[in-house]
Amino acid sequence: MDNEVTNFKTLPDELVHAIFEYLDYGELARVAVTCSWGYERATPLLWKDLELKDKWTLHPKEERAQIAAHRCKDNRCDEHDDTPIIKKLLVLASKPAIASLVQTVLHRCHLPPPSIYHDLPKFSFKSMVLSPDSRTRNLLILAIWNMQNVHTLRIVYGHYNLTHTLIWGFLHPDRPRQIPLRRLWLESCSLALPSPKRMGDSYWPDLTGIESLRIRRLTFLNDKTRALLYRGIAPSRGKACSTLQDGVGGEYRTYTSPVLKNGDVSLETMEDAWFYDSIAYRELPQAHKVLKDGETLLNGTGMLTGQEPAPPVTFLRYLLWDTTPTLTSLNLDMLLTFSCYQERDESDVHDLLNTLSTLRFPHLRAFQMRNANTPWSSLPKGTYLLDAREFAADFRTLSSSFLDFMEAHPKLQCLAWPMDRFFSQHSQSPQIVERRERIMANLGRTLVELRIDISCSEDAMEEGMAPFQSAFGSIARRRRFISWFAPQMKKLEVVKIEGAIPRAERREMIRALYACPLKKIVMIGTSFPLGNNWMNDDRLSNPLGGFGGMNDFEVWGLHHEDEKALALTANNPPPPLSPGFKFEPDFDWPAPCSMANEMASFHAQTITELKFCGFTGAPILYTPTPLAETLLKPLRHFHALERLTVAMWLDTNFEGRYRDEEVVSYWLDARSPYSTALAIVPSSDATADDDDAGDARREDDEGVATNPDDQHNTNDADADPNVHHAFPPTPPYPNHTLASVTVDPLTGPEPVIAIPAAAASSSPSKPSLATWPNRLAALYHPRSIAAQVVRQLGPSLSNEAKSRPGGVLVRASFCLGAQIGCGAVWDVDVRVGRARRRRATKGMRGADDGAETAANGEEGSGGYGNEEKNTAQAKQDEEGVDVLLDFEGPREEAEPARWWGKMRERRWF
Template sequence: MSTFQLLHRLPEELLQEILDRLDSDAFRNLNVSSRRCYEWAAPRLWREVTLVDCRTAHNWGTSDEHDDGPLIRKLLVLATKPWLASHVQTLNHRCHLPPPAIFSELPRSTFSSQTLSTDPRTIRLAQLAVQNMTKVTTLRIIFGHPTLNDALLRCFFDKHRRKATPVRRLWLENCRISAGCCLEITDHPYGLPLELDFAGLESVRFRRLPLRPCSLPRDDAAVVYARSYRTRDMQDGRGGLYSTTINEPMVKEQAVGCEQTIWLAEASGQRDVVTGEAHNAESPLERIYECANRWDDYIYDQLAAFTSAEEQRVLDERHVPSHRQRSMLAYRGSLLDPLDMDLLRAWRLNQSERSPSSQVALNVLGNASQTLTSLTLDWIFTRPSTPGLTGVTPNDRLWVDLYLQFLSLRFPHLRAFQLRNAVVPEAALPPGLCLLDHSRITYALEEHDVMREVDLEPEQRRKLDLAGLEFMEAHAQLQCLAWPMDAFFSNRQSPAHTARRVDAVIANLARTLVDLRVDTLYTGVCDPQTEDVHCLTPGSRTRRRRFIQEFASKLTKLESIKIEGDIPRDERREVIRGLHACPLKKIVIIGIMCPLGNTWGADCSDMAVKPNPDEWGEVIEGEDKGAIWQYGPGPLNPPGANFKFQPEYGWPAGPPMIHTIASYHANTVTELKFCGYKGAPVLLTPTPVTTPMLSALKHFHNLESLILSLWLTTTFEGEARDEEVIAYWLNARSPDSTALVLVTDEEPEGWEKELLTNYAPKALAWRITSFIGPFLSERAKAREGGVHVRASFSVGDWGGMFDADLRVGKGAMGSDVCLGFEGPREELESGRRRSKLEGRRWF
């Protein structure tokens, strides 16, 4: 009797337990084994679906950078096979291209790409597929295509959708939401639902979104991804560049709606194009969609050979043969985040975005307020003007009003609230907005420490005054909180009646809070050791130190702390000391400098191979090596039973950072993460001070995971070889690659030998094990599975981050051994990408 016949006889509970242990490859094999096996495997294979496009080179010499063929085929299956679609629980949509680089590309991205996924047949397939996907509880759109984003959002959250489980988790990243999430509209060119309902959402993550309360000024530097012939180099997330098609500058795509170029009129009740040219001539609008429409026709013509009559009927029912009419349907308008309603009405025919994205986001959150338990606002762009504001404009008042409206919302069941803005100025809060104090919105350059109060309307000023405190008082069940470290308190002590309310909120958080994340904006080239003497922004320093003494030191239940941004090292240390009463399990510190200290010496003086000065800035402060050798390997200095926290600022000769952390929290910590490349331990040629600086890691006997930035020198014969190292790593993990170093009978020499002995993944894993292993606790390494170690490297001209994951344990002879490894992998590598999505807490 065959194994499959035996499987049929097993009790359902036992069969399901067996199936739960299979990986995706096993399910694919099972799926094609028999009809019965298909019924077991297919639902699991389709439990999570990702809609993603691809790059296709055509034989006529052009390349379609956004070929929707793969996602169209998936949508067709979901639209025509309700049984399969009914098993989908998680739906993801993303572009195959790397998302915009955080510092250089993201702030200038509008995510308004008008030519991606615009074919009416594609949008109709999405509508039908969503109708059949009745059990989806998680929707993620990460750098998706705008028109398809709109279709997925409006169909999943259709107010009149019936017989479907409500979506509970919504993740929107690197995309626009003003058209897709607008609660009510009067018409839609593709016939999408007009009324939306977000009730039932439990978790929302808005990440790297433009939520500005006004239109951006037109900017030739802005980039719009497009299906066209014009190309531009962009960062590939792997330390290099790639070329993709764009419409540049942005005004060329948006200017189609301007009166000087093209205007819209209603002719006999139909949308039409009127230009200064002959009526039947190709308009500027049609020229924008020339590539997109032609390539979509090609995709669907190719697909016709593999579709059934019923599937072809579905495809044909919304086909629009006219190039002009299809362009009219696809055009999203020229106004982003419109505020001038009179102007908007003038362009109402083809203006998809009827409300500012900031207002749309507020309406979504308000609509979901009764069910929301987790809300994350992660690097959202709300600032309407460029850095260096020296006065106040109406848009700045709208910026303030955006936060006032948000803080006026109430979420009765909220457990996690996170607002993070450490990366770029465009994500900053209005200066003077406080979570636990009186808010006095100010302007002018913080560097001069001359802040003038914004002249708000009296009623707005009154409501804003304690809006943050009132928000916190209304959400007394928070277990997770993230907020800028310098925006908890103002520069001045609160009046007595306010202080009593603040104390009550903090006392409650001391009982409930288990996860705290604080950050400040990255502004310099190196994190200073202290600002105790020299400080350009005394006001910001005062606010941060008030947070340490008046908030952090009062917590007692915290299990996880994350500190990120341009925070002086002494203040990070005092946060850790201030949390002495907390059973911390996870500590994360991220900065420009290595949070554990500078192993390179003052201005890199101790390094065998110095990095390019452009990579490390002008000044890197040195450590007191005598103190590090004295205290680093020495015994810990834990707080006594009668310890009372008093902050001690400055950076005198004393124990290194890891020694302080171990003294206060070694008994409870299971996870440590320290990211910051400048001054980080050098893997191949560590400096002498590295050993005493890391010695205290041996005291973390319960450690399960250590993530640490390391510096990897790629210089050979006086020349940096980053590109070659990255190419070697990428080729090493590709089963189809033949570009690896050729190993012959002769011993490799020169650079080939260097690659094999220092940079090959296996060699790198051995070097990491040999370097990190001796610092780790023997008890921790002796546990089954050892200690997970992730070594993070910054490699490449464009700041690619590669991670090597391994497990360090004990061998049969008691030596440190690598129990297994993966990588090096960049953040966008498929396995790495998935682990980050699934590992996000509070989503």
């Protein structure tokens, strides 16, 4: 062993670094404390990514346990304890060598960010009672002056005082630096940041070197108007409580303060904040010495004099103005402008958009304005990307045009813009038409990624309304985009289509991109993009009365599907694209039309990733319907497919009520090493007498282990892919059936799942599903879910794609908590592979089958009967069987590994 360690130490540092990158934080920390050699090589990785995050604390710690159930139920509960942040800052402020190792900085609150649709519109992030202590801000400045190699700063739901200080410090012109700050990400925070001003020979903010700017899920408008309209709240540290969504399908309670009518956040809890901060610093006496040693530096930076905040729109303008020489990627994502219809704010919206349209970024490669997915983040009426702006007497806001902007940026590779804001529905002058034709021709040569969306809440179609406010106007603008813009694209590799775009227009969008070598197609909406996997209107019911019928069914994005016509389409190969194909839009939807089949006809040869999100009408786990099989079957033609994301419905209804919270708790407890939950022991009637039939540890027909007690991931990638059991395909649990679809006026359609009576009775080979503990362990265990995903989706995938090393990565997305309005998405990642069967040997399953066939008067041949059966089995053996290679999850969006993965892998940042 000692020789092995010695040999490992002789490896080049670059190779050791590459190996250590696979270790998680805890493992790296253990390496760092083993010896000086491990410390020197693990420390740079430990401090490469700095996360400044607070925690929840129940004071005083000596008298009671830290139980989350006590949150907001005790007068010594600090919702935002900065102790973990202060401890890290003390190290960075006093040890410049360690601080110089930091490359990325992330500051975020430990609480889940406000949900987009429910909490975000009423949130004010300008809470002065979070991190108010000047000692914390001064320590942060000392740490920033030592962090000279930071290239990325992210603030996601940050405390206002720390956000203010981070921006002020990292954009300070006198900050020592080896490399400039290149990437800035501001999300769910306040833009009421320091006012620009002169500092010596330079100006603050110093944005020299910024290449990527990502501003999302916040407002650039005056907080006063937004709070006044929506009776806003801000995170706090005492007094009143509010119930918010927790990001895992449920709710939690936390302290909040109201936003006053003058736009200020209530400071009535400031005394509590000072009390809690004094406790934190009393336990960290070394902070006094560090601050004393850095007092000269702090006086020199001007930090001790304080900084007055500028209005959010003013600061955003400075960010845009001062980054023009270096910016390569600009992303403005869901900027809340819902109060722009108020007279006092329309000038802010108008000025910002017009300012942006006049700026010139010589190096810009990505321009994303993703502002149309929600009604409170839409662009002002009459604002267009490729047409002149228009005016009308009934416009509540002024409009802007980005035609000049697009002409001045001919090197764009990524573009995101609302689909119905490319063109006006009115005719334009010949000069405008000629200019936009040149722009589109150029984009056809440069654009590789396109993202379009429209609001999920469109304007109503009413006669007599102004054209810009009617659905007819929106339809005309969308169809002009499909007819004029999309066919011009020649180099697109990624297309993302989001929002309430009708399915016929989605299909025509895919057809219009016939000349593009698409590698990735993403479709996201409220309903499943490939079609209605549920039932047609003959099984539609409405328990509340007065809301049934096909017209109401279509309101939720579900359509009548012609099963016979679709079956013929799915069974035939997609027609190839003719050599002389010329796109002609057709917005009708014929009965035999299949979205997946249309995609396969045009892009099957190049597609490596598909993503279909929309839970209404999505495939139902454990309940495969004929419609689902038909609609998904064309996916077998995508032979180059590597990744597939599919929204699925997971039914949790048991004994008349939904068990979403219990299922989520079961998942969280199963993956947590600190869980104290009791193990679920199946009842005695679930125990099998037959060792072969009842052994829960045997593998089923697909090589999928079905032991519900095994909580580790399956990984058969290293096993012989040609050796698998040849048991006849019998699912481990009885199938459910889709009985009907109910329509609720508030939540929309929902499938009603029926469980066969056999599923609730004891069986020598199957656990009883009559009790909730057995049902929970049998159907909702991560391994059971992963195995069922293979059974339902595996047959729809290309055998060629599944046979490649690693198979196809399938992500099944489930929405839990939607019944109480707090839906959160949970994902299970499953690798689906393909392997040939192994014939069962005599004495195992074959012996039993041979006895059974002999009893029926048939000849036993290896346990499979007559020659015809052998021939069919041989063919099946040759074709192979779907296998579960590996799985991970279920994971929510905020799960640490997944969350960090999205942060690091975000395109165009």
